Amino acid sequence: MNELNLTPKFKFEYKIDMSFINDFKNKTIKQINSIKIYYGSKCLRVCDLFKIKGANPSKIIITNCSTMMENVGKKLCDTHLTVHGNIGNSAALEMISGTLIIKGNVGLSCASGMRGGKLFIYGNTGDKFCSSPNTSREGLIDGNIYVRGSVGSNSIQRMRRGIIVIEKNIGDNCCSNLISGTIIVKGKIGDNFLEDSKRGTIFGSDKKVVKGYRKANDANYNFIPFMGKLLELIYDRKVLKGSSFLRYQGCLANSTNLTEIFLTRKN
């Protein structure tokens, strides 16, 4: 079956809650067209706002997106959603499973409370990326995230599980209260990184990342090449290049901090 294509019929002036995409499941095109959504103060049908082509509601493509589109992929479950263009706030909010590919930038609070699935962002994300949503204390509960660009400030709060790969920079006050999970940051790191972290694994190349941490040892870590191999399968690209890392850990004075940091060794 053809994937379902959604294209806006006009340039949106008001914000649209795009979480209605979750209602597409097991529905015919006729039923999808008649789903009602709010646009400004009006209640309209999907077909009034979007041109819809195709038939497969488990594989959706949205083209010509705008920052007026909010909650794209909210509570997304078992759906493959591709988004072309920049989108607004709260994308992948509490996403459950499936794949969300965003070919553009995203606004605030992206992937807040995400519980599973795969999220690929081929642009930058705004502040509060993977921050705690209103419904949960944890920013990222599980899932795999890839960000080709940079990530804003106050991001990744109380991450419980999952893997985040950031190709460029990360802002201030990020990765606070880290509980577990893996974060790979290839660019620069802002201030107050890893405040009050408990566990978790960080891979970084900016020396700032190890501030306040002690060099652990040069032991062999079999898991790094192993993990690199698995991540290559998930992200379809090499995200952990080489196996030459220096390991840093929290100091003895703060024995509750078991976070480990792997700093790329410069040759």
Added chain:
Amino acid sequence: MKIKGIEIHNTFAEAFNMKAARIIVTADNNKWAKNACMSFTGFATSVIACGIEAGIEKQLNKNETPDGRPGFSILLFSMSRSQLEKQLETRVGQCLLTCPTTAVFSGIDSEDKIPLGKNLRYFGDGYQISKKINSKRYWRIPVMDGEFMCEEYTSRISAIGGGNFLILSKSRKSCLEACEIAIEAIKNEANIITPFPGGVVRSGSKVGSKYKALIASTNDAFCPTLKSLTQSKLPSTVSCVMEIVINGISHNDIANATKKSILAISNSKVKKDIVAVSAGNYGGKLGQHKFYLRKILK
């Protein structure tokens, strides 16, 4: 029925329903992977007294293992789930965790999960680290050479244990030689193991004994030294019998391995000393699976 001069007895091997698990053991090099596996599969010849039957299934090269290091896959068979769980945990803890540079992964997937590194992680005394990747959890346990990495669960599947055949030979030397040829032929065969030392058993058993405490005793009908005392099944020219026991995941796996082994003997120079090939059974009343030799070799 004769295959290249070797008589195939019109009988069957009797085998049993079992539960199996597969693990993959890797290390920095083949030597240490093998050391770990030899230790792990030691004293695992028969469920009668060892708890499980285990053996190296095959050698894996770097691109066949999860962590890109050389390794081996091991199959474990047991009659009960609890015994399989217990033995797996004990052996991983005592033989793999202790062996330098090793790591252990699940080699099979099914709905029925059994712990692999789940409880072993407590050896890390709070410094253990878990990594959940693609819905599988791996544990990294700090040890003195770095880290021991193990998958949290492996799976349990239905399998068959006790497939066998007997080689009836004119001399001990030729019998052993034939056994070695047979084992060599199925050395790297997938889904099967030969759990006994070198794959060969010399002490085939029958059910029961004149001693009440024993559940099994020597298979006197196939003992050449008892030919004149018991109802022997051995022709007069036979002076040595050895058994090859094959455990496998499915009926076909065992049947194919049996066929391959017997054909390898029949194609070797030693065939002139082999009088017949037979099979061990308990009258067909105990086992759920029957492997008819003539049917397999057709």
